[in-house]
Amino acid sequence: MYKQLLRHLSKDIELSLEEEQEFLSILEHHTFLKKSLLIQPGQKVTKEYFVLKGCLIAYYLDKAGQKHIIQFAIEDWWISDFEAFFNAHPAQLHVECIEDSEVLSLDKSILEDLYFRIPKFERFFRLKITRAFVALRNRILSSLQKDSKTRYLEFCEQYPNLQGRVANYQIADYLGITPESLSRLRKKI
Amino acid sequence: MYKQLLRHLSKDIELSLEEEQEFLSILEHHTFLKKSLLIQPGQKVTKEYFVLKGCLIAYYLDKAGQKHIIQFAIEDWWISDFEAFFNAHPAQLHVECIEDSEVLSLDKSILEDLYFRIPKFERFFRLKITRAFVALRNRILSSLQKDSKTRYLEFCEQYPNLQGRVANYQIADYLGITPESLSRLRKKI
DNA sequence: CGTCTATTTGAATGTACTCAAAAGCGGTGG
DNA sequence: CCACCGCTTTTGAGTACATTCAAATAGACG
Numbered sequence: 248m249y250k251q252l253l254r255h256l257s258k259d260i261e262l263s264l265e266e267e268q269e270f271l272s273i274l275e276h277h278t279f280l281k282k283s284l285l286i287q288p289g290q291k292v293t294k295e296y297f298v299l300k301g302c303l304i305a306y307y308l309d310k311a312g313q314k315h316i317i318q319f320a321i322e323d324w325w326i327s328d329f330e331a332f333f334n335a336h337p338a339q340l341h342v343e344c345i346e347d348s349e350v351l352s353l354d355k356s357i358l359e360d361l362y363f364r365i366p367k368f369e370r371f372f373r374l375k376i377t378r379a380f381v382a383l384r385n386r387i388l389s390s391l392q393k394d395s396k397t398r399y400l401e402f403c404e405q406y407p408n409l410q411g412r413v414a415n416y417q418i419a420d421y422l423g424i425t426p427e428s429l430s431r432l433r434k435k436i
Numbered sequence: 437m438y439k440q441l442l443r444h445l446s447k448d449i450e451l452s453l454e455e456e457q458e459f460l461s462i463l464e465h466h467t468f469l470k471k472s473l474l475i476q477p478g479q480k481v482t483k484e485y486f487v488l489k490g491c492l493i494a495y496y497l498d499k500a501g502q503k504h505i506i507q508f509a510i511e512d513w514w515i516s517d518f519e520a521f522f523n524a525h526p527a528q529l530h531v532e533c534i535e536d537s538e539v540l541s542l543d544k545s546i547l548e549d550l551y552f553r554i555p556k557f558e559r560f561f562r563l564k565i566t567r568a569f570v571a572l573r574n575r576i577l578s579s580l581q582k583d584s585k586t587r588y589l590e591f592c593e594q595y596p597n598l599q600g601r602v603a604n605y606q607i608a609d610y611l612g613i614t615p616e617s618l619s620r621l622r623k624k625i
Numbered sequence: 626c627g628t629c630t631a632t633t634t635g636a637a638t639g640t641a642c643t644c645a646a647a648a649g650c651g652g653t654g655g
Numbered sequence: 656c657c658a659c660c661g662c663t664t665t666t667g668a669g670t671a672c673a674t675t676c677a678a679a680t681a682g683a684c685g
Contacts, residue, residue: 307577315580317573330570366555373562380565381519383572384506388496390579391504391612395641414663423580428641430665584673603631617673619633 248276252297252351255323260371270368273361274351279344286328286342291335294352295327296320301348302412305340306420316421321408325375345413395424396432437465441486441540444512449560459557462550463540468533475517475531480524483541484516485509490537491601494529495609505610510597514564534602584613585621 249271256262262270274297279285285303286292296303298320305318305326317340320326328340332355362369389398399422403410409418419429438460445451451459463486468474474492475481485492487509494507494515506529509515517529521544551558578587588611592599598607608618 307581309581313581315577317577317580330573333566333570362559366558369555369558369562370551373558373565376562376566376569377522380569380572381522383569383576384519386576387572387579388504388506390576391506391609392496392498392502416663420580425642426664427643427666430663431641434665605631614674615632616634616675620673623633 248299249274249351251299251323255297256371259374260367262367266365266367269365270361273357274353276349276351278349279347281344281347283344283348284341285344285350286331286338286340288338288341290331290338292328292331292338293355295325295329295332295355296342296350296352298322298324298326299349299351301344301350302346302409303342303344303348303350304413304417305342307340314420316417319406319409319413319417319421321412345417390423395422395428396435398422399429399432400436437488438463438540440488440512444486445560448563449556451556455554455556458554459550462546463542465538465540467538468536470533470536472533472537473530474533474539475520475527475529477527477530479520479527481517481520481527482544484514484518484521484544485531485539485541487511487513487515488538488540490533490539491535491598492531492533492537492539493602493606494531496529503609505606508595508598508602508606508610510601534606579612584611584617585624587611588618588621589625 252274253262253267253271256270279301285296286305288308300322303320303326304316305320305328306314306316308314318326326342328338328342330336331338331340358368358372362372389401393401399418402418402422415429415433416426419426422429441463442451442456442460445459468490474485475494477497489511492509492515493505494509494517495503495505497503507515515531517527517531519525520527520529547557547561551561578590582590588607591607591611604618604622605615608615611618
C-alpha cells in the first residue's frame with residue numbers, strides 16, 4: 248500500500264531505506280466513504296492528503312450556494328486547501344470524497360521538521376509545488392485564450408482518467424461554464 | 437543595490453554573511469530599455485529575473501496575434517517563463533520591459549548547485565513558488581466566481597502599485613476581457 | 626503642431642446565461 | 656421484475672452581457 252507513494256517519490260528523489268522508513272512513519276492512513284468531508288471552511292488545516300484510491304474534490308461554496316471546483320484528485324494526486332495549509336489560515340474550501348476513498352495524510356509541522364532533518368524532502372515538495380504552479384498557469388492561459396469547447400476537449404485529453412468518475416456538471420463548473428452550456432457544446436462534437 | 441534582494445530574502449530565511457556573499461556572487465545585473473525582450477518564444481530559458489526597478493510583463497502571443505498577459509512584475513517581483521525555466525522546454529512566452537528596467541538574473545544550473553550546497557535556498561524558493569501557487573489559485577477561483585467588475589476592483593486593490601504604470605488595455609487582457617468592456621465598466625464605478 | 630497610441634462611445638451581433646420543463650438514468654423497495 | 660424517486664443531462668425560449676467593428680475623442684511625445 249505504501250509502495251504507491253514510494254514509487255511516486257522516486258520519480259523526483261532517491262531515498263535510502265532508512266529515509267523511506269522515516270517518511271512512511273510520519274504518514275497516517277485513512278479510509279472515507281463517499282460524501283465525507285476531510286476539510287470544511289473555518290477549520291484549521293494541518294494536513295495534506297495523498298490519494299491511494301478513490302476520488303476527491305476541493306471546492307469553494309459561495310454566498311449564493313454555488314460550488315466552484317478548484318481541483319479534482321484521484322490516485323497519486325495530492326489534495327488539501329493549500330492556501331490554508333501553507334499560510335495557516337482557516338480553511339475556505341471544502342474537500343470532499345466523491346467516491347469511497349483511501350488516503351495518506353501528512354501533517355504540516357511534522358513535515359517541516361523532516362525538511363530540516365532531510366533536505367531531500369524539501370526538494371521533493373518544491374518540485375511538486377512547482378509542477379502544480381505550472382499547471383495552474385496553463386489553466387489560466389487556457390481560460391484567457393481559448394473558447395469553452397477547446398477547453399473542454401483539452402480537459403478530456405488531460406485527465407482521461409476522470410472520465411466516468413466525475414459528473415459533467417462538475418466538469419462544467421471546473422471549466423467555469425454552466426452544465427447547460429457544456430451539454431450543448433458536447434452535442435456539437 | 438543588492439540590499440533590496442537581501443531584504444527580500446530575509447523575510448523567509450536567515451543568512452550568514454558568507455551565505456549572503458555566496459548568493460550575491462551568482463547573480464548578474466542587467467539594465468534594459470523599455471520594449472526590450474528578455475525572453476522570446478522558442479528560446480532556451482536558463483534564467484529567472486528579480487526586478488530591482490521598472491516594470492515587465494510576461495505574455496503569450498496567440499496565432500491571431502493577440503497578446504495574453506500572464507504576469508506583471510515590478511520592484512521585488514520575480515519574472516520569467518517559468519514553465520520553460522522549470523521544465524527546460526523552449527519558451528512559449530515573451531517577457532518584455534514596459535518601462536526602462538533594472539534586474540538581477542539567476543541562472544538555473546548555478547541555482548541548483550546552490551540548493552545542494554545550502555538547502556536553505558531550496559527552502560526560500562519553495563516558499564516563493566508556494567506563494568505564487570496560492571496567488572494563481574485565487575486568480576482562478578476569482579475568475580470562476582466573480583463578474584468582471586468585481587475582478588477589476590480586486591485587481592486595483594491587490595496591485596495598487598501598478599496604477600498608472602500599466603495601460604488599461606493590458607489590465608483588460610490580464611482580466612480576460614476586452615479594453616472596450618473594461619472602459620464601460622470603469623465608467624459605472 | 627502633428628502623429629501615434631490609448632481610450633471612449635455607439636450600434637449590431639453573438640455567445641453564454643437563467644429559468645423552466647422534459648427526458649434519461651440508476652438505485653431502492655414493494 | 657417493475658414502479659417509483661431522486662438526481663443528472665438535455666432541450667427550449669427569452670435575456671443579459673461581452674464582443675466585434677467602426678469611428679470619434681483624448682493624451683503622450685517628439
